[in-house]
Amino acid sequence: MFKKDHKLNQWLWKWHFIAGLISLPIVIILAITGGIYLFKDTYEAPRQAHIKMVEVEGKAMSYQAQWQLVKPSLHKAPNTMVIPTKANQATAFTSGMFSHKNSVFVNPYKGEVTGHINPKDSNMYTVRKLHGELLLGKFGTKIVELVASWLFVLIITGIYVFWPGKKEGIKGFFKIRFNQGKRILFRDLHTVIGFWISILLLMTLAGGMPWTDVFGDSFKWVQKATNTGFPKTWHARGLKSNVAGEAISLDDMVALAKSMNLKGEVSIGLPKDEKGVYSIYNTTFDLDAQKRFHFDQYSGKQLVNHNWEDVGVLMRGRMWFMAFHQGQFGTWNWVVMICVAVLLAFMSIAALISYIKRKPTKKWGTPKVPTRFKAGYGVIALIVLLGIVFPLFGASVLIIVLVEYFRNRKKQIGV
Template identity: 30%
Template structure:
């Protein structure tokens, strides 16, 4: 007689369990913070109307006049960034460091009144973004989020294997059986939302990982390539543009993160005002000059201007547009006003373009309200699938134990499963290390289980 085809269902269930127990809390946090950041435009208008909106007048102050008003209000402050009004009814914004705090200071561009300030790191959106990206604990949090995203892929793949119909009716597979109660109903919610949301979750995981500090940086280094000729005649530093981005603030587009920052004053005659290469910034051009350059180059409103901090630093004009085709990043010599680099959508590689589009879809910005609603539904599906999975586990777990799904019999090597794991390990190195650790832990649990005396049924 031929041997029966082995069933790897319990093995897949075991790995799905491990992945789910680790990933679910992260998925819940990422979905909740993602929803907050998703509706940033609406929430900002609701919460900060007094800071953002102004009544238009016939005459507006220059950027330098606005800068002087803010300096007068914060004489000890160090100004790092200027955001011109996005339209006639919006305020201008300065980012400055004052007394150990980073502040967003809003100013009426028509009369120069300082409208108020906002803690740049502790406002709702900044906190949501920092939690979403690095759990507000820096590099460790970034790596944990990346691990959770990688294990999320394991969760989706193993979940689809478990979901795959094996002679059952469509009920409970394609739609939940609402007539059921307790754990069976939660199981249907978990399976159905997991199936319908699988492809969307994979998209959210992969597009989100492009911003991570380890995998995202390697990905960017491979695919964010620009023609060498763009930098041939431009003196550059060892600092990358990614230094302008932080956990709470996005300045340059993803496609520009690994590009070198040019330097000002490449020739001695450019360095006026007694500046030295190692000294502080001493711009020979005004902030309004940089605004005029951005206007002349047709940079889309909504851009920021990052001020130089050293004698060789540059002004950086950058817009991370809702439609990436309007992205622009300009580096301007602080002494001469020469545009050292002007990078637009047409300069991006095809992979960088696809990634930027994916990021904007991920953030719900590409198609306006429709995109927001679609991503909201995805977040709600992630929440329902994660919470229902935890409920199922909680209801079935043995008293005092995790309730790891048992392997019912010895199995041959699951070649398909091994191939998937190897592929994931190659694509996601951090996941590879954690897979080995979990595999070792799983072997230990199996050994302990075999040595433990069988419990007698009462």
């Protein structure tokens, strides 16, 4: 056990307290909505079954014919087709990406469209928007990013403040006092739970930050500058077919894709125009198994292929943490994220109860810091580093410093 600096401990406790009190309501919202969103697939599956599932009756029509059938049903030409893995599965054709994604499903036996699915039409889309932007658009996204940035600080300061002294020893990491009143009980529940899930919280935050505006854009810029993102041709950018003769049918590409025995969901990227290319790729959260192949749509010649190893290190890290954040690495990951969401909400509420129990009447009860204390260079360097990595956190700290400076200046002038 290391010996803590008492004055530094008081100073960190003060900022942990202030930051926690300000961000607490939003942290609880993020924990609850994040936990709910983990049930997205379970919630949507029965509600979309009438669109995605069909009765097997007779001979299925060709994929080429299905492609032609769906074109009038979409505002934009479909850019992807997902290869069905079961006979009773409707064929999905999709245009657009992310929130602009629109999928139309075809019954290959009756030759008719079974329905459309747009992410925006689901209740889970509202939950996601509440989780990511508090239903406040770009402004809400920045609030969430600011709170998430401060959460890193809360976790780091919380670990230092909680860390047991020599007298408590190892027992201090597990000590919850049930017989010393509700304030102490909820304080201990907050600190002990917070400590033991701190690494998981940091990993969860790392998976959520790439979706933010300021940090996310900065991260993309670094990826581009260091050439550590996707290869240029990962999404077939810059690739063109040599227009010559008749294009290969979609059915031939499906047959080729099936022969590859790719892991996970396999899709065919459809040519956008006469110079566009066919693509075959798989979506699986065994990231190392992801592959992409691009072909000339006339000759069938393979133009380029990529494995996961071709992806830059920052993009690989980003995709791993984002998948972890969504609980997509299997049952274990889903269970871990459910536990993180529940425990984060519980420990936040426990902190609020403990605060209410100790709060003096008509006062905020902000912890006092010794007047002669000055943060060391190491602490300042850490704050500067966090401010650079998380720009909104850096801007908020700068505002706080300026406000404190002018308040002290005013007091000195008044004296």
